[in-house]
Amino acid sequence: MRMNTEFERVLKYFDEDGDGKISPCELRNRLGMIGGELLAKDAEKLIEELDSDGDGFLSLEDFVKLMEAAGEDEKLKDLEEAFEMYNDTEMFGFITPKSLQRMLGRLGESKSMEQCTTMIGHFDLNGDGLLCFDEFRFERVLKYFDEDGDGKISPCELRNRLGMIGGELLSKDAEKLIEELDSDGDGFLSLEDFVKLMEAAGEDEKLKDLEEAFEMYNDTEMFGFITPKSLQRMLGRLGESKSMEQCTTMIGHFDLNGDGLLCFDEFRVMMQ
Known part of the structure; x- marks a missing residue:
């Protein structure tokens, strides 16, 4: 509950006209005010990718997904930077007992080579003596x-x-x-x-993520399936114009049972 309240406060900052949603223009404006930069076409593309109801705006639910994804990217970046600190200069891409000992020494923690080898051994899943x-x-x-x-x-x-x-x-x-x-x-x-x-x-x-993507392409009249009509509609929202014949052909490539539709399992095969 507390997390949702925090997201609502951030949403309000971006939501300049107070309609409870974020437009591409609002996204660009507010990012610019906090030092970010986003081209108009990139803002529109980002919102298209996250817009769950196809109205061209980000709702609170869409915005939460955006913030959570950004948080995961930041955590991964921090981990990559920490990994590079311990990285071995001679065996790039790995932490060795030698590079671990060196980095711990810089941090004021003295460890023998044997101790560093043991420490790596606790997390060395493939047994190669490296991380x-x-x-x-x-x-x-x-x-x-x-x-x-x-x-x-x-x-x-x-x-x-x-x-x-x-x-x-x-x-x-x-x-x-x-x-x-x-x-x-x-x-x-x-x-x-x-x-x-x-x-x-x-x-x-x-x-x-696959289930959410499938729902975006789902046919409102034939729920549980992607039809040529629903595929054409969704591609149109993404700025990619396709004829009904082209959409029928696209579905045909992954239509395993020949019914002219894509169920979720067929969609999952297509996305692999």
Whole structure:
């Protein structure tokens, strides 16, 4: 609830005429006032991509999606910058025991080569003795959840940290989730278990994005399917004019059962 209130306050800043929505012009104007820059065509394109009801404006729901996406991009950028600090200059793209020891020394923390090798070993998923970016990313996220620093996540830690970032999980649900993913039966999530959880969450997010995209192309009269008519309409909104014949042909390429329509499963194949 608090997060939505914060988004509403930001929305009001962009919403110059107070109609509860953001136009391409308002988006450009306000970004310009805070030091950003966006061309008119880019503002229109951005709003077209996020506009869920096709009215040419961003609603609160659309704006929340934009802000959340920007937040994820910022987190990823911060992680990439941190990774570069620990990166090995001779083996670019990896953190080695040597580069880890060097960076920790700069931060005033003296570690032996053996200790650095052990530290990397905790998060070295493929056993090559190095940390790539994905392993580093999972290690940073695990550390956030691992409150007592034992290298594992308990049901209590999972609940606490999810609560701090706006999520909610009952004790019994946290325990059940960990039971399902706990590979060694100790009642905790190890790094390997946690990676599986993160990857599963990523797949769920991709599926959610696909479902939202499918709804944009969905036919209002034949709900649950994309028809040549609905495809033509949506492409028109995106500034791409296609004839009915062209749209029929496009659907035909991915119409697995030959009914002239695209169901969600066929749409998912098309988007892969």
